[in-house]
Amino acid sequence: MVYNYIFIGLLLLVATAFAAGPLVLVALLAPKRKSKNKNEFYECGVITVGESWVRFRMQYYLYAILFVLFDIETVFLYPWAVSYGGLGFFALVEMVIFIVMLLIGLAYAWARGALRWQ
Amino acid sequence: MAHFDLLTKNDFTPILAQRMFYEQVDTVLWIRWGLYLFAGFFAVFPLIVAYIVLAERKIAARFQDRIGPNRVGPFGLLQPFADFIKLIIKESIVPKGANSFVHILAPILTLISAFLVLAVIPFGIGLAPVDLPSGLLYMVSVSSIAALSIFLAGWSSRNKYSLLGAMRGVAQLVSYEIPQVMSILPVILWSGSLSLVSIVQTQQYDQGWFLFSPPGILGFLLLLISSIAEVNRAPFDLPEAESEIIAGFHTEYSGMRFGLFFLGEYLNVFAICCLSTTLFLGGGSLPLQGYFADEADHMLVAPFDASKQSVLKLNAHHEFPENPSTGFRINITNIVGETQAFQVSHRVGNDLVLMANRPVEFKADAYSRVSAAARPSYAAPWHLSNLIMIPVFLGKVFFLVFVIFWIRATLPRVRVDRLMSFAWKTMVPLAIANIFVATIWFEMVIRPVGGFSARLLAWLVTGLLTAGAVALVFRINRNSYQANDPERRPTLISRSGDSLLAATTRGL
Numbered sequence: 262m263v264y265n266y267i268f269i270g271l272l273l274l275v276a277t278a279f280a281a282g283p284l285v286l287v288a289l290l291a292p293k294r295k296s297k298n299k300n301e302f303y304e305c306g307v308i309t310v311g312e313s314w315v316r317f318r319m320q321y322y323l324y325a326i327l328f329v330l331f332d333i334e335t336v337f338l339y340p341w342a343v344s345y346g347g348l349g350f351f352a353l354v355e356m357v358i359f360i361v362m363l364l365i366g367l368a369y370a371w372a373r374g375a376l377r378w379q
Numbered sequence: 380m381a382h383f384d385l386l387t388k389n390d391f392t393p394i395l396a397q398r399m400f401y402e403q404v405d406t407v408l409w410i411r412w413g414l415y416l417f418a419g420f421f422a423v424f425p426l427i428v429a430y431i432v433l434a435e436r437k438i439a440a441r442f443q444d445r446i447g448p449n450r451v452g453p454f455g456l457l458q459p460f461a462d463f464i465k466l467i468i469k470e471s472i473v474p475k476g477a478n479s480f481v482h483i484l485a486p487i488l489t490l491i492s493a494f495l496v497l498a499v500i501p502f503g504i505g506l507a508p509v510d511l512p513s514g515l516l517y518m519v520s521v522s523s524i525a526a527l528s529i530f531l532a533g534w535s536s537r538n539k540y541s542l543l544g545a546m547r548g549v550a551q552l553v554s555y556e557i558p559q560v561m562s563i564l565p566v567i568l569w570s571g572s573l574s575l576v577s578i579v580q581t582q583q584y585d586q587g588w589f590l591f592s593p594p595g596i597l598g599f600l601l602l603l604i605s606s607i608a609e610v611n612r613a614p615f616d617l618p619e620a621e622s623e624i625i626a627g628f629h630t631e632y633s634g635m636r637f638g639l640f641f642l643g644e645y646l647n648v649f650a651i652c653c654l655s656t657t658l659f660l661g662g663g664s665l666p667l668q669g670y671f672a673d674e675a676d677h678m679l680v681a682p683f684d685a686s687k688q689s690v691l692k693l694n695a696h697h698e699f700p701e702n703p704s705t706g707f708r709i710n711i712t713n714i715v716g717e718t719q720a721f722q723v724s725h726r727v728g729n730d731l732v733l734m735a736n737r738p739v740e741f742k743a744d745a746y747s748r749v750s751a752a753a754r755p756s757y758a759a760p761w762h763l764s765n766l767i768m769i770p771v772f773l774g775k776v777f778f779l780v781f782v783i784f785w786i787r788a789t790l791p792r793v794r795v796d797r798l799m800s801f802a803w804k805t806m807v808p809l810a811i812a813n814i815f816v817a818t819i820w821f822e823m824v825i826r827p828v829g830g831f832s833a834r835l836l837a838w839l840v841t842g843l844l845t846a847g848a849v850a851l852v853f854r855i856n857r858n859s860y861q862a863n864d865p866e867r868r869p870t871l872i873s874r875s876g877d878s879l880l881a882a883t884t885r886g887l
Contacts, residue, residue, distance in 0.1 A: 276494035378796035
């Protein structure tokens, strides 16, 4: 079934062309008039104070870490779910142990307030 | 009963496999792919999406007691084209100091991710552009490109509002991706496959819609809610909340670049509705078709043999490395290139006997380890059944699209702290609980191939468990749903640490 990925590759090209096509049309048809005020950042008419590329808050990293944790869990869960029909009860027990370990992690993050948006 | 002996290992030489690879990538396949790419992805899907946009404007207008666009063409039907021309001839402004390459790349990525998701959706029999054996995994991974495009857009604009929108967007998308991918797990468990074609066939010929079970209902709701959050639709449209951060991550986008974001968003809405339909609403199958599979075979897919049941004999010793036994599921690839899963009914020595209550046009391997073989005579008028399946599929999809518009017209935007806690404290625990309830459903109904009474009992048991899980999770969270000050809310996990759970973990 490797040849299916040839289609995916072609689709990637077609999708890029589909998205880039209108942009090419814009480059040909649309006006290009630069002006100092027009190219300012949009901030309701007020001039931006300080640097725009500000730092992220710590909160976002906590969510990112949790996301990685649970996403990897899902990576393990998918093949488990596919082959569960052939594996039976023992596979279920193993998965319960695995998920409970992660749930302890979630409960810990919850209890420490990592999930609280501040 | 008809008996079919499949190829043994001696027939299946590498040379044969190689020839079959080239046979399958033949002229017909290239024509099919060309049709999908240039008719489907270049014309039909964009057209559908253009009219979904118009439909939303019309429907939203109805909800707000307005008329909606009705000037361009009859009933405003040419409005999408007028919008397109307007967007084409507008100037695309890149703010000074912005990263212009990334600025252009972001909307393109949005569209690419939506297109790639649509590549594995089976719109009818033999009408999935490609049937990947790991289709669902592929789908999950390409749909998460959307988070990247939102962040690139917000960051490259060099605008504080854009960056705020991007941060919110990434946090939201990342949080709701977990319940989204977990809510799909019951489907994988029940169909024993990651291929979307196989999932639809399991529902169509074998088990009925996955929606018709308590864990199925919960899974469907979780999938729908988290999908709405994934595509930034109301009430989860915080990354572009206009009352707080102008237009969020696309504040600095104008003209066609904004148009691409817009198109990408609606294409994503269409894609998630296709996905929910495929996974839980049985794709193009009729509601109760799966329960009457034998009759349905005659109705929708003409069998190539008069018998309703086919028995396949496979040589277990030769073809399967891990010695499969009863209950083991084997994927069979048919003439159209679709893979369907079959359950092993029993073993006779080294022969596996597979039960199938539908025509089988063969042959296969366990979990696609060996590539497919055998080009059987093909006699079923599956084209005709597509005349029913495609409208049924699109009907379900457009109903879900309407539900999403309806939700947008009804619910106000949620607050950012509630948005995040809803994902982590309500959706994730429910999705995890749902996996176990789905396992119980599997053991009660699917593995023993239960009849009506088994289903009824399983409905009772899993229904109670699902209701219990929902009640428990909502009880734990009950305070966070109330409209009081988040700082003074007494919760299980209060910040001052007065709860049992907090007290236990404080020392850690």
